Amino acid sequence: MLASGQTTGPIPSGPVISGDGTLAIAGPLGSRMIGTDGLPLGGPSGLVSIVAVSSDGTIATLEKNVAGSASVVGRDDGHAWAWAVQTNSPACGATTGAAFDIYTDEGSGARKIGSASFGAGVTQASLVAWTAAGIVASGDNACGAFGISTLPVSPAILINPATGAATGLASRIGTDCNFQDIADNGTIVCTGVGSAPALRVIAPDGTRTNYSISSLTAQHSSLPRCVDDVLVSADANFAAIALSCPDTQNEDVVILDLASGHVAVATGIDHLTPTLWTPNDVLVATVYGPDKTYSVTPWGLVTVIISTYAAQLCINNC
Numbered sequence: 001m002l003a004s005g006q007t008t009g010p011i012p013s014g015p016v017i018s019g020d021g022t023l024a025i026a027g028p029l030g031s032r033m034i035g036t037d038g039l040p041l042g043g044p045s046g047l048v049s050i051v052a053v054s055s056d057g058t059i060a061t062l063e064k065n066v067a068g069s070a071s072v073v074g075r076d077d078g079h080a081w082a083w084a085v086q087t088n089s090p091a092c093g094a095t096t097g098a099a100f101d102i103y104t105d106e107g108s109g110a111r112k113i114g115s116a117s118f119g120a121g122v123t124q125a126s127l128v129a130w131t132a133a134g135i136v137a138s139g140d141n142a143c144g145a146f147g148i149s150t151l152p153v154s155p156a157i158l159i160n161p162a163t164g165a166a167t168g169l170a171s172r173i174g175t176d177c178n179f180q181d182i183a184d185n186g187t188i189v190c191t192g193v194g195s196a197p198a199l200r201v202i203a204p205d206g207t208r209t210n211y212s213i214s215s216l217t218a219q220h221s222s223l224p225r226c227v228d229d230v231l232v233s234a235d236a237n238f239a240a241i242a243l244s245c246p247d248t249q250n251e252d253v254v255i256l257d258l259a260s261g262h263v264a265v266a267t268g269i270d271h272l273t274p275t276l277w278t279p280n281d282v283l284v285a286t287v288y289g290p291d292k293t294y295s296v297t298p299w300g301l302v303t304v305i306i307s308t309y310a311a312q313l314c315i316n317n318c
Contacts, residue, residue: 025053026071027129028276030078034062036070050083063110071126073135076184076234080106082135082161084127087115092143092150097122102135104161114164121151128156128179133186133204135159136169138179152193154178172202180229183236187258191227198227199241201258216241216254220265223252232258233277238298240274240283253285255298264300272302275311286310 025035029052037059038048050063050072062081072083081104088099099117103110118125122139129136137157144150156169156179169188173179177190177200186204197210217223226245232238239258244251253266253274266272266285272294275284283296284305291310295303 022048023051023053023059027073028076029074029081030076031055032060032074032078034072034074034081036066036072037061050081063105073127073130075130080104080130080161082127082130084125084137086125088117090123092123092141094123095120098125098139100125100137102127102137102159102164104135112164113161114159114166116157116159116166118155118157122155129182130161131182131184131186133158133182133184135161136182137166156188172206174200174208181232181239183232184234185236187232187236189230189232189239191230199230199239199256201239211256213243216256216263217243217265219263220252220267223254223265223267229274231274231277231283233281234279235281237281238277238283240277240285240296242272242274253283253296255283255296255300257298264298266296266300266302269294269302272296284311 023035023037025033027034032052032054034052036048037051047065047067048070049061050066052060052062067085070083070085072081074081082102084100084102086098086100088096090096090098097118097120101112101115103112118139121141123141125137125139127135127137137159139155140149141151142149153175157166158169159166173188173190176194177192180189180191182188188202190200192198192200198213199211201209213225223243226243228242228244231240236258239256241254241256243254251271253272255264269287271287273286275286277283281298285294285296288310291308292304293306293309293311295305
């Protein structure tokens with residue numbers, strides 16, 4: 001979905017949904033997008049609807065009267081969706097962690113498949129994706145200055161959509177790596193902390209491949225040296241790595257070919273931020289202020305596709 005990155009300004013022509021300040025898009029649902037409509041996601045507890053949004057702007061209600069600020073994900077085939085509702089949202093510093101119930105619907109009605117929880121320090125839980133490997137949830141908090149997480153490593157859980165059984169991913173990822181994203185086949189990317197590698201790729205069989213920042217930027221010594229965000233394509237062919245550091249003015253995106261290890265750098269555009277991978281392995285990226293949306297090929301070619309609006313995964317409340 002495309003939405004203005006500004007709070008004011010003219011709405012562009014075309015199938016843009018306007019006048020709904022509580023609609024939030026979470027991600028893809030086959031050829032549509034899935035999200036919630038109702039109370040703001042960050043606001044008080046209340047009832048929301050889970051909705052699907054078509055490219056022509058049509059909104060279809062999938063679930064009504066879902067309690068709380070549910071996080072939702074869609075399955076790639078578009079025929080099933082899942083959501084989590086927190087049953088425990090502890091305050092910062094609590095000895096208990098966030099707990100949540102997980103629900104799924106394959107078009108024949110909602111069913112609760114199970115419950116899961118995170119350890120102490122986690123105050124918020126959210127679903128990340130519904131992949132062939134299962135449903136992935138991650139935990140975090142906003143207990144630091146300016147809402148920064150105080151967790152040394154954000155945990156992640158894999159949930160079996162048939163049984164609801166939850167399995168921690170720390171044994172696969174490692175206790176020194178922050179979960180970032182997961183591909184449809186279960187390939188995971190995470191970022192290291194402390195003296196750990198800058199980037200770790202974990203194959204479905206558990207094989208780990210570590211990449212240092214120096215290896216990712218060897219041909220471009222001027223690139224910033226901090227990993228900001230990582231997105232892996234659904235087919236696990238490529239990872240987009242956003243590099244930025246507080247003491248630098250530039251931000252760059254590195255495209256890593258996960259099979260060959262080849263690196264391409266998308267340079268020349270300041271503050272380029274990866275947003276999502278398309279099914280045909282083209283990266284959609286965003287620049288805010290002035291807002292623009294770009295496409296980035298796996299070999300690093302950057303092309304502006306919208307010069308006045310920023311691609312977002314949320315229409316509001318992001």
